[in-house]
Every structure is written in structure tokens, then in C-alpha cells.
Amino acid sequence: MSTQQAEPESQEAPKDPEMQGAESPAAETQEGDGAVDQTSTDASELDGETVHIKVFRYDPEVEGKQEPRFDDFHVPFEKGMTVLDAVMYARDEYDSSLTFRHSCRQAVCGSDAFFVNGKQRLGCKTQIADLEAPVRIEPLPHQEVVKDLVVDMDHFYDQMHTVEPYFQDEDTPAVDDLEEQRQSPENREKIKMSSRCIWCGACMSSCNIAAGDNEYLGPAAINKAYKFAMDDRESEEIKEHRLRILEQEHGVWRCQTQFSCTEVCPKDIPLTEHIQELKREAVKKNLKFW
Ligand code: SF4
């Protein structure tokens, strides 16, 4: 079992962190700066004793660690090992200051979305064996980096709350008269996929439109609105209210159907399809184009 930790490779890290935090280098990688292509499969690493991971590092609070860089770790490989397992091992065995979020370890909490080998993925859902080595692990692109793999999610949460993500029923009966609010099986089937969102932010991070328009609601928030707008238990008036939020200048019409969000969603939600359907609904309601 190897306990080796190689030297940091500062030449691969960006050189201009912002005062408030580093802009993720992954944004450049995603545009094809060649960093991902530099990786090469070293079969002996996966078939043998270790897997080589390159982890983005940045700590604005520690002098000498404020320059973004990558650290190399060689982690003992085990069958079934995930990206999250690998970074946890690196933290536990080599460098306790390595910082990242995780909780459930079963693709439910949405806290460990990383940029792995050039794609947004959940660390706990991504098998190391399915990746080319060395495995490059970075924070989500287009978000401010707080430390190492941790990004600031406040803006993402703000956009999610903009669409009023809670059930609204004008005719809610008095508490004593409350009955089960039943939904037809067909309607349940229609919104089933949209209800799977775990707020991981991968889709928002992958979206070129969101990267260039900070006010764009983004795929996750629009999907959340879809869940409620298509729920038959809400009234037509509420549905129209929701569509008016969605057809605002920075709403559904910003989407250019690039499908990047749909491609990275770990819960397989057809985000682009949902956005297109909401556009059609807005047209039917004679709402405006931008
Ligand atoms: S829609 Fe998918 S990618 Fe986007 S936040 Fe929800 S689960 Fe994550």
C-alpha cells in the first residue's frame, strides 16, 4: 500500500485568484484548454496498487496557499472505489487540510458535485475505474471557490428560491377540513423526474448561458418551477403566476437548448426538455418573448 504524496504541480494552476476567492480553473478546462487532454491512461495505476488523483487546492486564509495549484495523491485502489472515496482517503491519510463537501455518499444530498476529468459529476456516484488516470478533480466551474473543492452556493440557492419552490394552493381548506390532496397517477408520472432534483448545482455550473448571465434563473430553478407549474393541484392562477416568473427577461427564453445541463444531471432529469415545454406553455398563455 502506497502512502506517497507527490509534490504539488503549481505550473498547472491559474495564476490570478480574485481577492474574494479563486475563479475555478475548471471553467478554462471546460472550454478545452488542453488540460484534460494532457491526461493519459496509465493502466498500471488502475490495475495495480494505486490511483493517481490530481486535486485542486486553494486556501485564501493561509499565506503560501493562496496561489491555486494542484496536489497529486496516489491512493490505494480498491474495486468499487468512487471519486469521493479517493479524496476522503487523501484527506484522512495524507493531508487533513484537504477540504470538500459530502454527506450521504449515496447520491441523495447533492453536496459533493465536483468537476472530474472535465465534467460535472457527483463524487460518490462516479467510479474511479471508469475514469482515465490521472483523475483530475476540481471545484465546480463558474462558482467562486471558497477553499479547495468547496464553492460558494449562495447564488445557486438564491436562484432556486426565486421561483417560489413550494406548493401553493389558494383554496387550502381550514385545518379541520384538511383532506389528502390527491394527485392523479398520470400527473404524478408527468412531474416525477422533475421532483428528483437534489440541488447539487452541476447543471448550473455546466450552463454557458448562466456563466455569462448572472441573473439567468438557470436549469435547476426552471426545473423546480416546472415541478409545480405542471402539478394539477395548483390553480390556473398560480400556474400563470409561475409562468410570469419564468418568462421574465432572464428566464426560460435565455436557454439556447445546448443540453449541457441535461448531460451532467446525476439524476437524469430531462432539464432541457422541461425548459422547452415551459416555453411552449408561456406562448400558449400569450406571454411575451424577449
Ligand atoms: S437538476 Fe440535476 S444537476 Fe441540476 S441541481 Fe438538480 S440534480 Fe443537480
Ligand code: FES
Ligand atoms: S455525498 Fe451526498 S450526493 Fe454525494
